[in-house]
Amino acid sequence: MRKTIIATPDAPQAIGTYSQAVKIDDTVYLSGQIPLDPATMTVVDGDIAMQIRRVFDNLQAVARAAGGELADIVKLNVYLIDMNHFPVVNDIMARYFAAPYPARAAIGVAALPKGVSVEMDAVMVLQAK
Numbered sequence: 001m002r003k004t005i006i007a008t009p010d011a012p013q014a015i016g017t018y019s020q021a022v023k024i025d026d027t028v029y030l031s032g033q034i035p036l037d038p039a040t041m042t043v044v045d046g047d048i049a050m051q052i053r054r055v056f057d058n059l060q061a062v063a064r065a066a067g068g069e070l071a072d073i074v075k076l077n078v079y080l081i082d083m084n085h086f087p088v089v090n091d092i093m094a095r096y097f098a099a100p101y102p103a104r105a106a107i108g109v110a111a112l113p114k115g116v117s118v119e120m121d122a123v124m125v126l127q128a129k
Contacts, residue, residue, distance in 0.1 A: 008065035
């Protein structure tokens with residue numbers, strides 16, 4: 001088993017005791033991403049759609065740093081403080097992913113870090129190149 005820590009300046013730096021992602025052999029575990037701008041480390045301004053896009057952009061940056069793409073994600077977890085935002089997640093996710101889509105869970109939560117409305121984490125399996 002080979003363990004590699006993944007880090008990129010193109011996604012928000014960890015705000016706690018965790019890594020942006022950890023790669024074990026061909027599997028990459030991407031830590032939760034919230035709608036932080038990686039350059040300023042502040043929550044992006046805008047509506048829920050803007051926040052969701054930022055989260056996908058952050059996940060994409062970490063996936064690329066690990067040698068993959070969003071298409072390599074096999075499991076996506078979505079955490080929302082308002083489940084009424086779930087249709088917006090679906091609409092925006094369709095712009096970032098193509099079929100076959102990853103397995104996914106959507107979980108309603110009471111609160112998220114920095115008071116944001118959405119967080120996502122993922123598991124990615126890299127394709128042999």
